Amino acid sequence: MNRIKTRRITAREKRNLIIRCILYAVIIILCYILATSGDFHKPLLLIPVSLCIASYAREHTAFITGIICGLLLDVVCGKLIGFNAIILCLMCLGISMLYKYFLTHRLFNFIILAAVGIFIQGVLDYFFFYAIWDYSNVSFVFTNHIMPCCIYTLISALPVYAIIHNINRMLRPNTIRTIEEAVTTDEDEQ
Amino acid sequence: MGDFFRRHRFRIIILVIALLIGIMLYSVTRGGRAIPGSGIINAVMNPLKETVNGFSNDSESLLSSFTEGKNYQSEIEKLKKENAELKNELIDFEDTKQQLAELQQFMDIKEEHKEPTYSAPCTIIGYVANDPYHSFIINKGQDDGISIHDPIITGEGIVGIVSSISSNSATVETILSPNLSIGAISADNKYTGILEGEILLAADYKCRMIYLDRDTKLKEGDLVTTSSASGMFPKGFLIGTVESIETMDSGLSKYAVIDPVVDFEAMTSVVAIIDYPGKGESNE
Numbered sequence: 001m002n003r004i005k006t007r008r009i010t011a012r013e014k015r016n017l018i019i020r021c022i023l024y025a026v027i028i029i030l031c032y033i034l035a036t037s038g039d040f041h042k043p044l045l046l047i048p049v050s051l052c053i054a055s056y057a058r059e060h061t062a063f064i065t066g067i068i069c070g071l072l073l074d075v076v077c078g079k080l081i082g083f084n085a086i087i088l089c090l091m092c093l094g095i096s097m098l099y100k101y102f103l104t105h106r107l108f109n110f111i112i113l114a115a116v117g118i119f120i121q122g123v124l125d126y127f128f129f130y131a132i133w134d135y136s137n138v139s140f141v142f143t144n145h146i147m148p149c150c151i152y153t154l155i156s157a158l159p160v161y162a163i164i165h166n167i168n169r170m171l172r173p174n175t176i177r178t179i180e181e182a183v184t185t186d187e188d189e190q
Numbered sequence: 191m192g193d194f195f196r197r198h199r200f201r202i203i204i205l206v207i208a209l210l211i212g213i214m215l216y217s218v219t220r221g222g223r224a225i226p227g228s229g230i231i232n233a234v235m236n237p238l239k240e241t242v243n244g245f246s247n248d249s250e251s252l253l254s255s256f257t258e259g260k261n262y263q264s265e266i267e268k269l270k271k272e273n274a275e276l277k278n279e280l281i282d283f284e285d286t287k288q289q290l291a292e293l294q295q296f297m298d299i300k301e302e303h304k305e306p307t308y309s310a311p312c313t314i315i316g317y318v319a320n321d322p323y324h325s326f327i328i329n330k331g332q333d334d335g336i337s338i339h340d341p342i343i344t345g346e347g348i349v350g351i352v353s354s355i356s357s358n359s360a361t362v363e364t365i366l367s368p369n370l371s372i373g374a375i376s377a378d379n380k381y382t383g384i385l386e387g388e389i390l391l392a393a394d395y396k397c398r399m400i401y402l403d404r405d406t407k408l409k410e411g412d413l414v415t416t417s418s419a420s421g422m423f424p425k426g427f428l429i430g431t432v433e434s435i436e437t438m439d440s441g442l443s444k445y446a447v448i449d450p451v452v453d454f455e456a457m458t459s460v461v462a463i464i465d466y467p468g469k470g471e472s473n474e
Contacts, residue, residue: 038243080217
């Protein structure tokens with residue numbers, strides 16, 4: 001049986017893909033550096049960044065993004081290497097599949113998913129690194145460190161979404177095109 | 191969607207997750223030493239971190255100079271240094287007095303005294319994100335002679351210990367952390383205890399000295415220094431002053447709330463003690 005041939009990637013799409021990857025890398029590095037500067041409560045930007053990239057990516061790309069951001073988050077937060085990597089790679093994989101099969105790219109959808117993801121990461125962090133060690137007044141860490149951090153991270157998800165959404169709007173191949181757009185683009189490429 | 195779970199890519203994902211769990215277990219067995227390859231990441235990232243953190247510190251200092259007044263701030267800094275020097279002199283005085291009494295009793299005992307070896311000054315290049323105990327990262331590591339659990343100090347007093355290390359950077363866990371237990375003694379050498387962090391106190395940059403007798407005479411304003419009991423710190427380094435004496439929840443002993451002499455918020459560089467008499471030995 002003949003298989004349907006997939007569309008060949010044009011030079012312009014290839015260039016856009018490379019630019020997109022470079023921009024993602026720059027954003028991730030910036031988030032990593034910002035997270036280590038200053039001894040005060042800061043949003044963990046790597047979480048919304050990885051989730052937002054995952055929402056636009058295929059499963060395996062989302063999974064790899066989750067691992068990279070998770071490993072960087074482990075270094076930034078001084079946690080056991082691999083802890084956040086496992087959490088984020090699974091979250092990114094889930095988000096990528098949700099967007100592929102069920103969801104559309106809307107701010108509301110992303111904020112809900114980001115809130116769930118950030119809260120899960122915060123609770124797991126609290127449980128494994130504070131609660132099970134039975135320190136005195138351990139709930140103080142949850143109310144005064146974990147929760148403010150989650151709220152800041154969720155607020156920061158808004159500009160993160162705006163940046164990554166715009167990168168994708170400008171540089172991603174438009175899969176849903178009108179006949180006029182398709183004809184115009186193909187003519188331009190020829 | 192069901193296709194995804196049947197494809198070989200799903201098996202690869204399962205394998206990668208297993209690998210990550212393996213890395214996690216491996217890093218546990220490393221006991222704070224960085225996993226191979228992290229040195230390369232640090233070599234690339236450290237200069238960037240240093241620049242951004244320097245910018246952050248400068249901005250903070252600029253803002254505070256507007257709000258508090260530059261002269262006022264420099265005056266405080268000067269007084270703080272003078273205060274720390276005087277406190278150190280007081281400890282020396284107490285130590286000398288104690289030594290003199292001991293020497294008078296045991297004329298035939300010769301005390302061997304070896305000076306600690308210090309590292310080159312280490313710059314703080316970043317902070318552990320949202321850490322309740324204010325841990326930070328320095329720009330020196332194993333290549334500079336620093337090893338895991340080395341004590342970290344400033345000119346004012348003790349700061350903490352190296353909790354994880356790579357070839358060119360190290361993470362310092364402060365004395366505000368409940369994970370650290372350091373032998374402590376009052377400056378007059380009368381009252382001993384264990385210095386440890388506590389979550390509520392760490393929020394105000396304070397820690398506590400536990401296991402004090404119920405009838406302890408330690409009082410507000412008394413100086414506390416390190417003892418060699420835990421083997422983690424050399425003897426005689428200033429920790430802080432007693433702020434108050436409280437009773438433990440059990441009611442069996444008391445603890446002293448300690449206000450460290452080190453200003454954790456204003457610190458920009460520290461020094462590691464890479465060797466000292468009694469390193470790694472514990473009297474307990």
